[in-house]
Each structure stands twice: as C-alpha cells, then as structure tokens.
Amino acid sequence: MSFETLPGFRAFYPENAAKRAAIFGLWRAAASSFNFLEYDAPVLESLELYIEKSGEEIVGQLFHFEDRGGRTVALRPEMTPSLARLVGAKANSLKRPIKWFNIGEHYRYERPQKGRLRAFYQFNADILGESSAAADAELMTLLVHALKGFGLDATDFKLRLSDRDLWLFLLQAEGLDSTISLAVLSIIDKLERTQREKTIEELTSVMGESAVAFMAKVETLVAIRDFPALEKYFSRLALEKPLAELIEARLAEWRFLLKALENSGVSEFVEIDFGIVRGLAYYTGFVFEAFEASGEGRALAGGGRYDDLVGKLGSQSMPAVGFAMGDVTLGDLLEKKGLLAVAESSPDFILIIGGEAERAQALSDASALRAAGYSVEYPLKELAFGKQFKEANQRGARFAIVYGSDELEKGVLKVRDLTAGEETDYPRENLIELAKSLYGKVSK
RNA sequence: GUGGCUGUAGCUCAGUUGGUUAGAGCACCGGAUUGUGAUUCCGGGGGUCGCGGGUUCGAGUCCCGUUAGCCACCCCA
Numbered sequence: 001m002s003f004e005t006l007p008g009f010r011a012f013y014p015e016n017a018a019k020r021a022a023i024f025g026l027w028r029a030a031a032s033s034f035n036f037l038e039y040d041a042p043v044l045e046s047l048e049l050y051i052e053k054s055g056e057e058i059v060g061q062l063f064h065f066e067d068r069g070g071r072t073v074a075l076r077p078e079m080t081p082s083l084a085r086l087v088g089a090k091a092n093s094l095k096r097p098i099k100w101f102n103i104g105e106h107y108r109y110e111r112p113q114k115g116r117l118r119a120f121y122q123f124n125a126d127i128l129g130e131s132s133a134a135a136d137a138e139l140m141t142l143l144v145h146a147l148k149g150f151g152l153d154a155t156d157f158k159l160r161l162s163d164r165d166l167w168l169f170l171l172q173a174e175g176l177d178s179t180i181s182l183a184v185l186s187i188i189d190k191l192e193r194t195q196r197e198k199t200i201e202e203l204t205s206v207m208g209e210s211a212v213a214f215m216a217k218v219e220t221l222v223a224i225r226d227f228p229a230l231e232k233y234f235s236r237l238a239l240e241k242p243l244a245e246l247i248e249a250r251l252a253e254w255r256f257l258l259k260a261l262e263n264s265g266v267s268e269f270v271e272i273d274f275g276i277v278r279g280l281a282y283y284t285g286f287v288f289e290a291f292e293a294s295g296e297g298r299a300l301a302g303g304g305r306y307d308d309l310v311g312k313l314g315s316q317s318m319p320a321v322g323f324a325m326g327d328v329t330l331g332d333l334l335e336k337k338g339l340l341a342v343a344e345s346s347p348d349f350i351l352i353i354g355g356e357a358e359r360a361q362a363l364s365d366a367s368a369l370r371a372a373g374y375s376v377e378y379p380l381k382e383l384a385f386g387k388q389f390k391e392a393n394q395r396g397a398r399f400a401i402v403y404g405s406d407e408l409e410k411g412v413l414k415v416r417d418l419t420a421g422e423e424t425d426y427p428r429e430n431l432i433e434l435a436k437s438l439y440g441k442v443s444k
Numbered sequence: 445g446u447g448g449c450u451g452u453a454g455c456u457c458a459g460u461u462g463g464u465u466a467g468a469g470c471a472c473c474g475g476a477u478u479g480u481g482a483u484u485c486c487g488g489g490g491g492u493c494g495c496g497g498g499u500u501c502g503a504g505u506c507c508c509g510u511u512a513g514c515c516a517c518c519c520c521a
Contacts, residue, residue: 004512007512007513050521053521054521057519058521060445060519061519061520061521077521078521079521080521081521106521108520108521110519110520111445111518111519112513112514113514113515113516113517114514114515114516116520193517282521298520299520302520302521324521352479352480354478354479355478384477384478384479384480385477385478385479385480386477386478386479386480386481387477387480387481388479388480388481389479389480389481390480390481390482391481392480392481393481393482394481400480400481402479402480404479405479406479416480416481418481421480421481423480
C-alpha cells in the first residue's frame with residue numbers, strides 16, 4: 001500500500017514551507033501597514049451557508065459530507081460567507097469601519113490545472129460598514145501595495161477596474177429586466193474567451209434581435225481604457241432623464257475613486273476595463289481583478305463591492321468591499337520573476353564536539369546561546385572532527401565553536417570563523433558577550 | 445463532466461527491430477580520515493519500469509483498459 005498526496009493538494013517540504021511563510025509574511029505585513037486586523041473562522045461550516053450565498057450549483061464544487069450529528073457541512077471554499085456571518089452576528093458592537101483580513105486555506109472540489117488546485121491559501125481583506133468609494137480606493141490601494149511588497153511593479157501586474165452599476169444602467173437602457181441582465185453579464189464575462197459569433201448567438205437567445213446592435217455598444221465600452229472616454233461614451237448614449245441622472249451620479253463616484261487612487265500613488269497600476277464583470281451576481285458596484293501585465297494566466301486577485309451580502313447572510317445589512325488573493329497564481333508569477341528566492345535557514349553557531357566527555361559543556365553552552373536568541377546546532381552523534389567541520393560548512397553556519405579536551409582544559413572558547421577560515425581563542429566566561437561581539441562585527 | 449499529451453530510483457533522464465540479472469548523473473548514507481571544511485577515491489541503500497489485463501517462447505518496449513500528473517475546455521466564489 002502506498003499513499004500519495006491527494007489530487008490538487010500539496011505537501012510542503014521545508015523549501016516550499018519557507019516560500020509559503022515568505023508569502024504569508026508579506027501579506028500580513030501589507031495588511032498591518034493599513035491597520036487591518038486579523039481574524040479567523042472555522043475551516044468547516046454549514047453547507048447551507050454556501051448554498052445561501054451562491055446557490056445549489058455550488059454543492060458540486062465543494063468538499064462536503066454529513067457529520068455524525070447529522071449536520072451537512074462543507075470545507076470552506078472561500079472566506080466571504082464566514083466573514084459576513086461573523087460580522088453580521090456582532091454588527092452592532094463592532095466599531096466601523098471594520099477593516100479585517102485573513103490568511104487561510106480554502107478547498108474546492110475542482111479539476112486541478114495551472115493556477116488552480118483543490119486546496120489553496122487566500123489573503124482576504126475587507127472593509128465593512130463604509131459605503132463611500134473611499135473604502136474601495138483604500139482596499140485597491142492595499143491590493144497594489146501587497147503585490148508591490150513582493151517586488152512586483154507596474155510592468156508586472158495591472159488592476160483592471162470595472163463597475164457593475166454602470167453595466168446594469170446600460171442594460172436598463174436596453175430595456176432589459178434584472179434576470180436577463182444577469183444572464184447578459186454572465187455572457188459578457190466570457191467575452192475574451194469566446195468567439196464573436198458565439199457571443200452574438202448567446203446574446204440573441206436572451207435578448208432577441210437587438211443583440212447585434214448591442215454587441216457593438218459592448219465592444220466599444222469594453223475597449224475603453226481611460227475615464228474621459230468613458231464619460232464621452234455615456235454622454236453619447238443620450239439617455240432619458242432618470243437614467244441619465246443615475247449615470248451622472250455614478251460617474252461622480254468614479255471621479256472620486258480615481259482621484260483617491262491617484263492621491264494614493266497607485267494610478268499607474270489601475271486600468272479601466274469593462275471586460276471584468278466577475279462571475280457571481282452578488283457584486284454591487286466597483287469590481288476589479290489583478291492580472292499579470294502580460295495578460296497571461298488567471299487572476300492574481302479579485303474583488304469588489306458587495307453591499308447586499310451581509311444582510312442576506314445575517315440579520316443586519318452592511319455595505320462591504322473586499323478582495324481575495326490566492327497563493328497559487330501569485331506563487332507561479334513570483335517563481336517566474338525569480339522573486340521567491342528563500343535562503344535556506346542556517347544556524348548562527350555550530351558546536352564541534354570532541355567526544356562524550358566534552359558534550360556536557362557543549363549542551364550547556366548551546367542552551368545559554370539559544371536563550372540569548374541565537375540559533376545553535378551540534379551533532380547528535382559522535383563524529384570525527386573533519387566530518388563535523390564539513391557538516392558545519394554545508395549547513396552554512398557562520399561560526400563554529402570547538403569543544404575538545406584541549407579547549408576545556410585551558411578554559412578557552414575556540415571560535416572558528418567558517419567564512420574567513422580563522423580561529424581565535426577567547427576566555428571561557430563571557431560566552432554571550434562573545435556571541436554579541438562576533439555578531440556585532442559581522443552582519444547577521 | 446469533456447478532450448489532448450505524459451508516467452522508468454528522491455530529482456533529471458537513458459534503455460537498440462520485443463531478448464538474459466533495468467542503467468547513468470545529481471541527491472542521500474557510510475568509509476578512506478580518532479583535532480579542522482574544497483576536490484578526489486571506494487562502498488551502500490533506494491525500482492512490483494503508475495496499475496490491471498492481453499499478444500508472445502520472452503514485454504520497460506506492442507495492444508486494450510484503468511489510474512495519476514500536466515495542459516486546455518466547463519466552472520471560477
């Protein structure tokens with residue numbers, strides 16, 4: 001019988017665990033510098049929670065089972081429902097705006113492929129209780145800041161910004177009701193990956209003969225990359241009064257958002273792109289996705305405003321905006337750019353032990369050094385001196401301290417600088433002072 | 445759920461028209477070397493050739509099935 005890691009899951013040998021820790025560390029650092037607070041929620045939740053948010057179709061893509069108490073439960077496929085549940089339960093006592101983040105593993109029962117596994121980590125950041133676009137701007141700034149933290153710049157990734165409100169206004173102008181609108185948005189979401197004729201065919205099936213003319217409007221909108229062009233686009237539609245006013249109010253929101261992004265210094269990362277509508281229907285305003293600048297690969301991160309979800313999953317409604325960034329696509333990109341070089345950890349000191357008689361002193365010194373904050377290693381079995389030095393060198397230790405019969409008799413600490421290849425005898429008594437002075441001289 | 449490609453040691457791979465006991469490099473462990481690091485030399489462990497079936501005197505090699513991985517589609521919260 002042999003056992004392997006399950007499909008879509010990963011085992012983290014030390015090298016990869018170190019990379020994962022590096023990613024988590026930078027996520028956490030970014031969140032902290034924006035003063036987001038870390039929270040966590042159970043990995044296992046009621047299956048109903050996800051059905052409530054996403055519909056019955058979601059069940060086929062979850063790891064789910066019935067527990068021994070007869071509860072139907074699922075491993076979390078995403079963080080947002082748990083967050084909404086937590087916030088909803090204490091909505092009245094939480095100081096707003098609520099700025100929270102989480103780093104956690106998520107599970108989806110899907111076919112693994114490039115950039116997509118069955119178990120993956122996500123960095124989730126959300127601002128709840130603030131409906132102004134200032135929150136959207138702050139969150140998008142955090143997203144850019146987090147990616148920059150990895151050494152990525154504007155030539156590496158872009159934030160593609162879109163707006164479901166404007167989309168819905170446009171669809172209203174076409175006279176489509178909300179059900180048809182959602183179907184149309186779902187078709188538009190696939191625009192990039194679908195042949196033009198196929199798209200027209202699908203549009204025709206939901207909205208009839210007007211599809212061809214509508215397609216032209218869509219293509220114009222989707223090609224827009226700057227705000228003046230966007231304003232011009234909507235003014236040229238020459239719409240009737242109530243809708244025109246709604247659109248003008250929305251464009252004012254846009255101006256506010258873009259100004260805030262500019263002031264935060266992240267404009268160069270942001271691109272208007274109405275090709276982004278995000279799959280599921282619960283987004284209610286600005287939506288955005290971070291992509292590799294080359295356009296390759298899956299989204300590095302995605303998010304947007306979801307003002308109705310908290311109310312749907314709890315008793316209180318609350319405006320909210322958030323994003324999630326996965327470790328898989330990000331890791332692929334960092335690997336490709338050579339930004340995931342993690343140095344193998346090496347000890348500050350390696351103790352060279354002559355024999356069992358000298359081991360007692362070595363162990364005692366190791367404890368003292370460790371208590372003082374140094375990382376210390378020594379061989380667990382008796383080895384020839386030559387072997388031990390070879391080992392010390394391979395482990396990348398900076399200093400070796402020699403515990404032989406001679407040194408103990410003379411009462412000296414013999415320290416070998418493994419980089420310089422020099423040995424020096426120091427008086428025995430000041431072990432910690434010695435360590436400090438050695439590492440004061442060489443940069444640790 | 446659909447399709448394409450690929451499975452030989454921990455890793456990268458070789459393996460002839462089907463032919464005897466399946467190989468190399470790297471990595472790992474030990475020795476040469478009982479007080480000083482590279483290199484070198486010697487030795488060792490590690491394989492049900494993904495799995496099952498078929499054809500054949502004989503299969504890592506050919507055929508069928510299956511499974512896993514990768515990639516694309518579907519989906520993408």
